[in-house]
Amino acid sequence: MNIDTLQATARAMVAPGKGILAMDESSPTCNKRFEALGIPATIEMRREYRTMLVSSPGLGEYIGGAILFDETLRDQTTDGKSFVDVLNAQDIVPGIKVDTGAKDLALHPGEKVTEGLDGLGPRLAEYHELGARFAKWRAVYAISDALPSQACFSANAHGLARYAALCQAHDIVPIVEPEVLIDGSHSIERSFQVTQHAQQTVFEALADQGVDLRGIVLKPSMVISGAEANNRAGVDEVARETLRCLLSTVPPAVPGIAFLSGGQSDEEATMHLNAMHHAGVALPWAVTFSYGRALQAAAMTTWAGQSGNVDSARAIAFHRARMNGVAALGEYSPELEKAA
Numbered sequence: 222m223n224i225d226t227l228q229a230t231a232r233a234m235v236a237p238g239k240g241i242l243a244m245d246e247s248s249p250t251c252n253k254r255f256e257a258l259g260i261p262a263t264i265e266m267r268r269e270y271r272t273m274l275v276s277s278p279g280l281g282e283y284i285g286g287a288i289l290f291d292e293t294l295r296d297q298t299t300d301g302k303s304f305v306d307v308l309n310a311q312d313i314v315p316g317i318k319v320d321t322g323a324k325d326l327a328l329h330p331g332e333k334v335t336e337g338l339d340g341l342g343p344r345l346a347e348y349h350e351l352g353a354r355f356a357k358w359r360a361v362y363a364i365s366d367a368l369p370s371q372a373c374f375s376a377n378a379h380g381l382a383r384y385a386a387l388c389q390a391h392d393i394v395p396i397v398e399p400e401v402l403i404d405g406s407h408s409i410e411r412s413f414q415v416t417q418h419a420q421q422t423v424f425e426a427l428a429d430q431g432v433d434l435r436g437i438v439l440k441p442s443m444v445i446s447g448a449e450a451n452n453r454a455g456v457d458e459v460a461r462e463t464l465r466c467l468l469s470t471v472p473p474a475v476p477g478i479a480f481l482s483g484g485q486s487d488e489e490a491t492m493h494l495n496a497m498h499h500a501g502v503a504l505p506w507a508v509t510f511s512y513g514r515a516l517q518a519a520a521m522t523t524w525a526g527q528s529g530n531v532d533s534a535r536a537i538a539f540h541r542a543r544m545n546g547v548a549a550l551g552e553y554s555p556e557l558e559k560a561a
């Protein structure tokens with residue numbers, strides 16, 4: 222493990238005014254999103270779509286890293302360049318999703334544990350050869366009155382920590398992603414409680430496995446009311462409670478925190494990030510975005526599988542990347558949103 226390399230990579234991923242583009246949907250997930258829009262679920266369409274996403278001139282001004290799915294890391298754009306080369310040419314660090322998905326947690330109905338540790342070492346060695354310099358592993362926690370169970374917290378923390386240690390041993394920065402799901406009618410207080418415990422358990426497991434916190438990026442969910450809750454907390458409260466949680470769990474050695482969007486609307490996700498930079502608290506880490514849906518949804522709808530729509534879809538994807546890049550500096554405003 223070379224901590225200087227890991228640290229330099231992590232810093233580049235979350236450099237000031239930059240965040241991470243999550244475009245690592247597995248083929249089944251990508252197909253599901255295509256089918257909902259009437260787009261043919263084929264590898265050719267996935268290639269065309271992802272070529273559109275990565276080929277905005279200037280994208281590297283706002284995006285420091287892009288998370289790819291295995292298919293894309295090995296693939297070429299529609300004009301025959303490797304995706305890895307196209308990203309590197311824009312100073313965007315290429316990354317790879319390496320977990321094999323959230324599977325039912327035995328004896329715990331309604332809960333999941335993320336799999337993918339078997340054979341991960343050799344896979345990481347190959348991904349490094351192919352050009353990936355960081356990886357992603359996502360654990361999910363569902364909230365109900367009774368859930369998550371301690372079994373869910375500890376199994377997922379263990380998986381994340383073993384994955385992170387393997388990544389660092391291969392000079393790949395692990396994105397550590399504990400996602401507390403937004404589904405449900407829970408309060409923001411309950412979201413705080415679950416998110417804090419998930420993060421505490423994860424950092425304990427990272428310490429147990431000897432992971433060097435200077436060479437990771439944390440990708441958390443925000444502390445937020447359930448999607449179906451009454452009287453959902455407003456933007457400032459989400460920002461305040463999210464930071465209160467993170468300041469209680471995340472050591473300052475961690476170079477960056479890059480949020481997932483987790484089903485928030487595009488503009489909501491941007492406003493929450495922006496508000497964190499106006500909460501009046503000093504932040505010991507970079508605080509930015511690693512959005513999937515909140516960066517892509519509008520662009521995918523506009524593209525709709527038609528090559529004639531590529532330019533407008535690309536402009537929309539670029540706009541969202543820019544709005545979030547600006548929000549990562551606390552400089553976003555509704556006027557800026559509208560001006561485009």
Ligand code: 13P
Nearest residue numbers: 243481482483512513514
């Ligand atoms: P969303 O921003 O759509 O939640 O996706 C981020 C991600 O990478 C989930 O693993």
